[in-house]
Amino acid sequence: xxxxxxxxxxxxxxxxxxxxxxxxxxxxxxxxxxxxxxxxxxxxxxxxxxxxxxxxxxxxxxxxxxxxxxxxxxxxxxxxxxxxxxxxxxxxxxxxxxxxxxxxxxxxxxxxxxxxxxxxxxxxxxxxxxxxxxxxxxxxxxxxxxxxxxxxxxxxxxxxxxxxxxxxxxxxxxxxxxxxxxxxxxxxxxxxxxxxxxxxxxxxxxxxxxxxxxxxxxxxxxxxxxxxxxxxxxxxxxxxxxxxxxxxxxxxxxxxxxxxxxxxxxxxxxxxxxxxxxxxxxxxxxxxxxxxxxxxxxxxxxxxxxxxxxxxxxxxxxxxxxxxxxxxxxxxxxxxxxxxxxxxxxxxxxxxxxxxxxxxxxxxxxxxxxxxxxxxxxxxxxxxxxxxxxxxxxxxxxxxxxxxxxxxxxxxxxxxxxxxxxxxxxxxxxxxxxxxxxxxxxxxxxxxxxxxxxxxxxxxxxxxxxxxxxxxxxxxxxxxxxxxxxxxxxxxxxxxxxxxxxxxxxxxxxxxxxxxxxxxxxxxxxxxxxxxxxxxxxxxxxxxxxxxxxxxxxxxxxxxxxxxxxxxxxxxxxxxxxxxxxxxxxxxxxxxxxxxxxxxxxxxxxxxxxxxxxxxxxxxxxxxxxxxxxxxxxxxxxxxxxxxxxxxxxxxxxxxxxxxxxxxxxxxxxxxxxxxxxxxxxxxxxxxxxxxxxxxxxxxxxxxxxxxxxxxxxxxxxxxxxxxxxxxxxxxxxxxxxxxxxxxxxxxxxxxxxxxxxxxxxxxxxxxxxxxxxxxxxxxxxxx
Amino acid sequence: xxxxxxxxxxxxxxxxxxxxxxxxxxxxxxxxxxxxxxxxxxxxxxxxxxxxxxxxxxxxxxxxxxxxxxxxxxxxxxxxxxxxxxxxxxxxxxxxxxxxxxxxxxxxxxxxxxxxxxxxxxxxxxxxxxxxxxxxxxxxxxxxxxxxxxxxxxxx
Numbered sequence: 001x002x003x004x005x006x007x008x009x010x011x012x013x014x015x016x017x018x019x020x021x022x023x024x025x026x027x028x029x030x031x032x033x034x035x036x037x038x039x040x041x042x043x044x045x046x047x048x049x050x051x052x053x054x055x056x057x058x059x060x061x062x063x064x065x066x067x068x069x070x071x072x073x074x075x076x077x078x079x080x081x082x083x084x085x086x087x088x089x090x091x092x093x094x095x096x097x098x099x100x101x102x103x104x105x106x107x108x109x110x111x112x113x114x115x116x117x118x119x120x121x122x123x124x125x126x127x128x129x130x131x132x133x134x135x136x137x138x139x140x141x142x143x144x145x146x147x148x149x150x151x152x153x154x155x156x157x158x159x160x161x162x163x164x165x166x167x168x169x170x171x172x173x174x175x176x177x178x179x180x181x182x183x184x185x186x187x188x189x190x191x192x193x194x195x196x197x198x199x200x201x202x203x204x205x206x207x208x209x210x211x212x213x214x215x216x217x218x219x220x221x222x223x224x225x226x227x228x229x230x231x232x233x234x235x236x237x238x239x240x241x242x243x244x245x246x247x248x249x250x251x252x253x254x255x256x257x258x259x260x261x262x263x264x265x266x267x268x269x270x271x272x273x274x275x276x277x278x279x280x281x282x283x284x285x286x287x288x289x290x291x292x293x294x295x296x297x298x299x300x301x302x303x304x305x306x307x308x309x310x311x312x313x314x315x316x317x318x319x320x321x322x323x324x325x326x327x328x329x330x331x332x333x334x335x336x337x338x339x340x341x342x343x344x345x346x347x348x349x350x351x352x353x354x355x356x357x358x359x360x361x362x363x364x365x366x367x368x369x370x371x372x373x374x375x376x377x378x379x380x381x382x383x384x385x386x387x388x389x390x391x392x393x394x395x396x397x398x399x400x401x402x403x404x405x406x407x408x409x410x411x412x413x414x415x416x417x418x419x420x421x422x423x424x425x426x427x428x429x430x431x432x433x434x435x436x437x438x439x440x441x442x443x444x445x446x447x448x449x450x451x452x453x454x455x456x457x458x459x460x461x462x463x464x465x466x467x468x469x470x471x472x473x474x475x476x477x478x479x480x481x482x483x484x485x486x487x488x489x490x491x492x493x494x495x496x497x498x499x500x501x502x503x504x505x506x507x508x509x510x511x512x513x514x515x516x517x518x519x520x521x522x523x524x525x526x527x528x529x530x531x532x533x534x535x536x537x538x539x540x541x542x543x544x545x546x547x548x549x550x551x552x553x554x555x556x557x558x559x560x561x562x563x564x565x566x567x568x569x570x571x572x573x574x575x576x577x578x579x580x581x582x583x584x585x586x587x588x589x590x591x592x593x594x595x596x597x598x599x600x601x602x603x604x605x606x607x608x609x610x611x612x613x614x615x616x617x618x619x620x621x622x623x624x625x626x627x628x629x630x631x632x633x634x635x636x637x638x639x640x641x642x643x644x645x646x647x648x649x650x651x652x653x654x655x656x657x658x659x660x661x662x663x664x665x666x667x668x669x670x671x672x673x674x675x676x677x678x679x680x681x682x683x684x685x686x687x688x689x690x691x692x693x694x695x696x697x698x699x700x701x702x703x704x705x706x707x708x709x710x711x712x713x714x715x716x717x718x719x720x721x722x723x724x725x726x727x728x729x730x731x732x733x734x735x736x737x738x739x740x741x742x743x744x745x746x747x748x749x750x751x752x753x754x755x756x757x758x759x760x761x762x763x764x765x766x767x768x769x770x771x772x773x774x775x776x777x778x779x780x781x782x783x784x
Numbered sequence: 785x786x787x788x789x790x791x792x793x794x795x796x797x798x799x800x801x802x803x804x805x806x807x808x809x810x811x812x813x814x815x816x817x818x819x820x821x822x823x824x825x826x827x828x829x830x831x832x833x834x835x836x837x838x839x840x841x842x843x844x845x846x847x848x849x850x851x852x853x854x855x856x857x858x859x860x861x862x863x864x865x866x867x868x869x870x871x872x873x874x875x876x877x878x879x880x881x882x883x884x885x886x887x888x889x890x891x892x893x894x895x896x897x898x899x900x901x902x903x904x905x906x907x908x909x910x911x912x913x914x915x916x917x918x919x920x921x922x923x924x925x926x927x928x929x930x931x932x933x934x935x936x937x938x939x940x
Contacts, residue, residue: 010879012876012877016875016879016880016881016884017868017876018884019884019887020860020868020872020875020876020880020881020887021860021868022859022860022863022887022888024884024887025819026822026885028819029819031817197917197919198885198919199822199824199830199832199883199886199917199918199919200822200824200885201823201824250883250884252822252885253882253883254883255919282823285824285825285826486882486883487882487884488882489879489882669879672922675921675922676882676919676920676921676922677922679922679923680919680922703825704825704829704830705829709917710922710923711915711917711923712909712910712911712914712918712923713910713911713914715910719922
């Protein structure tokens, strides 16, 4: 391969100027004119109840109210992987906050006043607020008709129970595995719910114009998937895909919370009843907590056996996921992480059961890490404990057992490229977990810990990306994709990939946020897969454009296409060193021949990528066979922390986190993902602490006063991001994604470091200062 | 019971009719077309709506519009007349912001800091921006950019 000129360098973000001048437009910044209407939602005060009667007559009478809608107006089910929810509740509500009715009015204040006039009579049903209670026999069923819900073929709902999906993995001989072990450790870990807390709350504006076409402006990670689900859900109203348009301007953070469809469908549906008017639905901060997705809580029961030499001989895990009342997306979190629950270890004897369980808490679903942050807390805590039990250093244990290329995955396929050992080595060298450090302050103790991580993109086997690339008269480029830049730097990275192929500098390339009418298909920007997938599409579009360029030159100048190459925005020829034609001269206008006729025309590249090797076909009883994940990205984090024995407060002094991204297209952006993702993970480990009313399941702290996310004063003293590069054979220039991964190993690394510091094993997160102080005071060695 | 207020917005005198209960953020955005300040929480927790009032950072979601009558308001739109300010250039050079939703607020807070204290320490920057939440960056690239403006000043 020729040496790379642009890939592997760190030009500044191409959208940064817009963002620091206030020019960047988010949905709420778009002007819709004086005809804009505002919607207010009436929410259920009950966690579980039948709706007996809705009286909207008073609300309708209020001047300024344009329409009042209830479930009866939209009796349509929707969902990404399983159709288990309605646009507005039909005959039953399933959590406190569920949307029951909507008011559309001239202004937001009138909408709010009218919403208060709607009278709803409920008949409460006993709620199920805990996933372990939900799987007991004789429990209340949250979806009595679960057996009839349409779903993707790789889900296995258990009709007549609250189990929406059960992913089983069986491999090898587990009993023999445990028999061969010298140490078997069994324990249970509890992981709480968490919230994404994007700074921009969810917002969507829908409009059905007078010709009947539907446009939705949405802060979304998934414009094409939204278009598809809107068209499907509203198809009884006569919408074809071509008549549905989703426009996504800049989005103020995603983290998985803006994937799929949540509240955006309200804007789409409401627009159908007030044709000609745009309707805005903007979530308040409290609604953002309870009425999009949260991260699922999970109870992980683990049993792992190891030999004295560190060999892992048996692995048994049962994960009980609290998914809330709608699992249309969340069930795939359970599925995907269930397939990878061993963590980055190849283990011969495995039994894993992952249960996606309906509860009457708010709906839960994807959040940065997609289940892996949750289930790896237990696994990586357990591995540390086992290493200590056999007298092996936790670093050595991971170095020995860390999965290697070609080794068997839980479902039987071979592991892809990636160097976990190098990640472990590098972070261990920086933090030196074996070297004890002592604080000068007698009230403080220093501890060190580490954890490894992996994650593969969770996506249907036919999830695809497409790209168009258009040259302009001056040789500059517009690239059209539907991948979303929610801050991770996608637009810049796509420009770098095209620049590398076409030699057009990044400063001459514009990549913008998508409009489904204009930009080609992208499944969704989730799963840390767009650098890889959309990057492949852009690279192919650039190669396609290059082929057209060479073809045009070849027809005009009679050099063979094979003899031509690009250098500094010019076409050059191996056969003739004096030959050089600037792109600027012909990429639109073509090339004039001596007789005055022209050859060529506008260069428009097209590229597409679908991972044709993926398959979800397997034996449902064992999950053996198939290739449900395209690849995994590996990583490791190690850190030094200081505990104040009096207050229990934990401060991170130094952290190193290494990820094997295959090839860093823009190394600075990889380092920034690690820096930001680490802090997000640290907050889940230490203080983000969601509380629910034990009787109703109502969230008690849906705001930043009571649900604390990190401020600039809460950052580690020093963070060292490390890039490891083992090229991915099917990635653009060898790249694979790392967006979610920085968060994944943080919580177990903190728990392991806390054990190192104070000898107390915390088996649940968050590990708040209060929990730490109380544990020290009580002398407990283990805290559930 | 509308009230007419006149105040200086980014150097320009603006007059607007407001209801007594209207908050500054809504008036700036919906009546004056100044979309830099953003709604993030509506209760002063997050700082995305930060503007400078007579040079001091305030939460425009917690101010009534009538309170700014006769006073001076600055938003991100006022920082770059003609060309970006040195602070904005530093943020661009460091690719400081990811999603960018917190940027208009952090820019105002950091501008206030640098006006009052042209040579802040790392701790000063952390303290100053600690009321502006950012979920993406882990704050490091923001702190680095603010300190880089300081360094340039030190060289002069």
